[in-house]
Amino acid sequence: MPNATTLFLAAEPVAGAHAVERPEVMALTWLPAVTALVVFVLAFGFLYVMVWPKIIKGLDDRDQKIRREIANAEQAREQANAALAKYEQELASAREEASRLIAQARADAKAVAVEFRDRNEAELAEMKQRAIRDLETARRAAITELHAETATLAVSIAGRILKREISVADQQRLVEESLGELAGVRKR
Amino acid sequence: MFLLAGDVQIDPTEHVRDVVLLKIGEVPIVTMHMVTLIAVTVVFLLVMMKAAKAIATGPESEGNDRYMTRGRLGQIIETMVVYLRDEMLAPVLGARDTKRYLPYLMTLFFFVLFQNLFGMIPLADILHLFGVHQTPIGGTATANIMVTGALAVLSFFMIELHGFREQGLKGWLLHNCGGLVPGPVYLLPIALLVFVVELAGHLIKPTALAIRLFANMFAGHTLMAVLLSFGLVAHHGGMGLLGIGTISVISGAAAVMVMFLELFVAFLQAFIFMFLTAVFLSLMSHHEQEHEHTPPEPALEPASA
Incomplete structure (x- = not known):
């Protein structure tokens, strides 16, 4: 192939290339070095005074702000945790107290019920005893009265006997009257 | 190095090398990289001022919003600064030195980054399409070994000043003897050798910084x-x-794929230049020897109000 493209090292450029002077790659041209030194030192001085303090202060301010906010948040969290723990403790105490009160109330109610029952039973027993005593008293009184009435009748009967002769019919009538009175006494 | 196509030679480094714009006699006075350096630095300063305004704490009347960074530019700059400060510099330098060197290291990072990124804009080539064959501005200043060398020299002085400040002259000398002095007399020649090697290391470190940045930017653009x-x-x-x-x-x-790679390299090399400077700074701290046995310093705390 004619005019084949080849790539190799050549010593010099051809004439007629761009007519500009280009120093060699490793040429010790001091002007760029001095320029770089001066430009960098001036730039550094300017930035050191005008720029970096603002940037560093801005970053530090924000760091401090974030640290402050985090510290505040931590403190708030700790306070919230403490309040929650206290609340839970109080809630547990209240529950315990309520349970205790309920148990106490149950025990009291039970005691009162037992007391009422005992008292009622005692009162009933007393009322029964009293009734029995009353009945006994009444019975004794009745018997005493009966005896007294019987004695009175006997005396009366004896007096009537002593005053007149008692026929069979009288005798019969007296007995019946006595029995009738006795029955009346019993009914009373 | 040229591409030879038939009878035409094409120099791929043409778009990367500096251009002499003004000469007095045979002495170049103004070059394209000089103009680019200045122009990009002006843009860099304007961008940083805008970002600082966006990041700075606002007036109290704004309430909590005064702590907000306004605008995407400020947020991008802030994200980079915060990440580099908290995740990269603070673990290496510790809280005190991070605060002390943050302005220098961040300036270094963004300065190199802006120069790298500007170099990705094919300004001269675009203008070439419109018939402008020579532009005063263009190219990648960080693809110039003299520019990266100057930045490395600054880092070198910063590192050495930090070393003297931290350790004093005697401490600095002892530090460079690798811990062999004071020690047995028969180790003195070795201590001397170590001292020479350490001294060479002081020069090699910034030299490596300069060459690394230059080589990466130059090679990337040449490949493109x-x-x-x-x-x-x-x-x-x-x-x-x-x-x-x-x-x-x-x-x-x-070339498009390499362009994406170059975009990554632009950030990576700016970061490496800044981060290695921070590492070299930390190596010159007087507590270097204790680092292996002590826990890392606490995370960076904000400055007290």
């Missing part, structure tokens, strides 16, 4: 130029339209 010039080479080589088109499409796609 080589890829993009394949079509031209094919054209001058006498290939047909189909061949030129095919080569151009393939090499163009490859």
Whole structure:
């Protein structure tokens, strides 16, 4: 192939290339070095005074702000945790107290019920005893009265006997009257 | 190094090398990289001022909003600063030195980053399409070994000043003897050797910084130029339209991919330059020897109000 493209090292450029002077790659041209030194030192001085303090202060301010906010948040969290723990403790105490009160109330109610029952039973027993005593008293009184009435009748009967002769019919009538009175006494 | 296409030579480094803009006699006075350095630095300062305004704490009347960073530019700068400060510098330098060197290291990072990123804009090539064949501004200043060397020299002085400040002259000398002095007399020659090696290391470290940044930026842009010039080479080589088109499409796609890689490299190299400076600073701290046996310093706390 004619005019084949080849790539190799050549010593010099051809004439007629761009007519500009280009120093060699490793040429010790001091002007760029001095320029770089001066430009960098001036730039550094300017930035050191005008720029970096603002940037560093801005970053530090924000760091401090974030640290402050985090510290505040931590403190708030700790306070919230403490309040929650206290609340839970109080809630547990209240529950315990309520349970205790309920148990106490149950025990009291039970005691009162037992007391009422005992008292009622005692009162009933007393009322029964009293009734029995009353009945006994009444019975004794009745018997005493009966005896007294019987004695009175006997005396009366004896007096009537002593005053007149008692026929069979009288005798019969007296007995019946006595029995009738006795029955009346019993009914009373 | 040139691409030779038929009888035409194409220099892929043409777009990377500096251009002399003004000469007095045979002495160059103004070059394109000088102008680029200044112009990009002005843009850099304007951007940083805008970012500082966005990040700075606002007036109290704004309430909690005064702590908010306003605008995406400020948020991007802030994100980078906070990440580099808290995740990269503080673990290496400790809280005190991070605070002390943050302005320098951040300036270094953003300065290099802006120069790197500006170098990715094919300004000269765009203007070339419009018939402007020589522009005073363009190229990548950090692809110039003298520029990266100057930045490395600054870092060198910063590192050594930090070393003297932290350790004093005697401590600095002892530090460079590798812990062999004071020690047995028979170790003195070895201590001397270590001292010479350490001294060389003081120079090698910034030199490596300069060469690393320069080489990465120069090589990346040269690779891109080589890829993009394949079509031209094919054209001058006498290939047909189909061949030129095919080569151009393939090499163009490859150049786009390399462009993304270069974008990453622009950030990476700015970070490496800044971070290695921080590492070298920390190595010169007087508590260097204790680092292996002590827990890391606490995370960076904000300055007290």
